Amino acid sequence: MTESHHPQGGGPDFTTALRDASLRVTKPRLAVLNAVHEHPHADTDTVIGHVRANLGAVSHQAVYDVLRALTDAGIVRRIQPAGATARYEARVGDNHHHVVCRSCGTIADVDCAVGHAPCLTASHDHGFVVEEAEVVYWGTCPDCAAAGTASTTPPTTTARPSISKQPEGTT
Numbered sequence: 001m002t003e004s005h006h007p008q009g010g011g012p013d014f015t016t017a018l019r020d021a022s023l024r025v026t027k028p029r030l031a032v033l034n035a036v037h038e039h040p041h042a043d044t045d046t047v048i049g050h051v052r053a054n055l056g057a058v059s060h061q062a063v064y065d066v067l068r069a070l071t072d073a074g075i076v077r078r079i080q081p082a083g084a085t086a087r088y089e090a091r092v093g094d095n096h097h098h099v100v101c102r103s104c105g106t107i108a109d110v111d112c113a114v115g116h117a118p119c120l121t122a123s124h125d126h127g128f129v130v131e132e133a134e135v136v137y138w139g140t141c142p143d144c145a146a147a148g149t150a151s152t153t154p155p156t157t158t159a160r161p162s163i164s165k166q167p168e169g170t171t
């Protein structure tokens, strides 16, 4: 969470991050990394918008390709809550979770318990080598709760707690 050092005196060192991941340092990659860092949980269109504001004409495909390369390299994390478009963030490697607003789709980070990641330990792993646990908390953000838009169209039940864990695959 704490940015360790700012070698150039302005923001994190994306050049080093790319080099450390054995990726060539290119302007589109730097621009995408910057956009993802400045706008955590942005979707692809948002990232494209920021990259274009920064670099001028860049094709959708180029940004998709960069996002994929950065995600594959582990510099960027891709999250995709059920029913939502893919979002990207630069906060990687800590297995943090997300709380998602059912009304407006706002996403915020939720830390794991400090010191260990209890949700990574399956009660029964069925012999699988488990690498990742995905937890999404669904609820209503403060803005939507204040605006009273929370209860528009709950998918299944109305009498849910405002924040609940929803395992994948529930229909």
Ligand SMILES: [Zn+2]
Pocket: 101, 102, 103, 104, 105, 106, 140, 141, 142, 143, 144, 145
């Ligand atoms: Zn909301």
Ligand SMILES: [Zn+2]
Pocket: 040, 041, 089, 091, 096, 097, 098, 108, 109
């Ligand atoms: Zn996050």
